[in-house]
Amino acid sequence: MSDQATDAVQMLISQHREMEAMLKQVKESEDSQRKSLFAAAADKLTMHIKSEEEIFYPAVHRARTEDDLLESLEEHLSLKRLLADLLDMDPTDKAFEAKFKVLKEQAEHHHEEEEEKLFPAVLKMIDEEQRKTLGGQMLALQEELAMQSKPRVEVKNETASAAPLP
Numbered sequence: 273m274s275d276q277a278t279d280a281v282q283m284l285i286s287q288h289r290e291m292e293a294m295l296k297q298v299k300e301s302e303d304s305q306r307k308s309l310f311a312a313a314a315d316k317l318t319m320h321i322k323s324e325e326e327i328f329y330p331a332v333h334r335a336r337t338e339d340d341l342l343e344s345l346e347e348h349l350s351l352k353r354l355l356a357d358l359l360d361m362d363p364t365d366k367a368f369e370a371k372f373k374v375l376k377e378q379a380e381h382h383h384e385e386e387e388e389k390l391f392p393a394v395l396k397m398i399d400e401e402q403r404k405t406l407g408g409q410m411l412a413l414q415e416e417l418a419m420q421s422k423p424r425v426e427v428k429n430e431t432a433s434a435a436p437l438p
């Protein structure tokens with residue numbers, strides 16, 4: 273079983289590319305398609321962020337990763353606030369388009385920061401077996417969240433402050 277498990281870092285990186293492709297699709301969509309494409313992208317972002325905040329970040333919290341993790345949690349908060357706003361907006365509206373552009377840019381920036389700073393540090397800190405265990409735990413949580421009808425609605429309750437770093 274553990275042989276088939278995915279390394280947490282590889283898993284998160286491939287999800288970054290997947291989410292970026294989904295956001296690009298939303299941007300290029302016809303008005304009639306945008307609402308459902310955005311809902312799917314928002315679900316994916318919510319599940320990814322939640323698995324990082326509940327499993328990955330606490331597991332890789334050390335003195336030398338703490339600053340990057342705290343900055344990442346603030347970036348998550350900003351993404352959640354944008355998502356919460358966008359979920360209440362009309363996807364065919366000009367204002368949606370403008371705010372969505374900010375979300376897309378911030379998501380791309382956040383992914384770049386994780387991949388350039390946090391993940392290289394994690395690769396040095398924890399071995400492959402531990403990373404696979406974490407990957408399995410995150411996937412299980414994401415699958416559990418995916419069973420809910422709309423994982424994205426959860427972000428509306430998480431816009432007050434950044435998640436804590438245990």
Ligand SMILES: [Fe+2]
Nearest residue numbers: 284324383386
């Ligand atoms: Fe990420």
Ligand SMILES: [Fe+2]
Nearest residue numbers: 321324344386
């Ligand atoms: Fe993240």
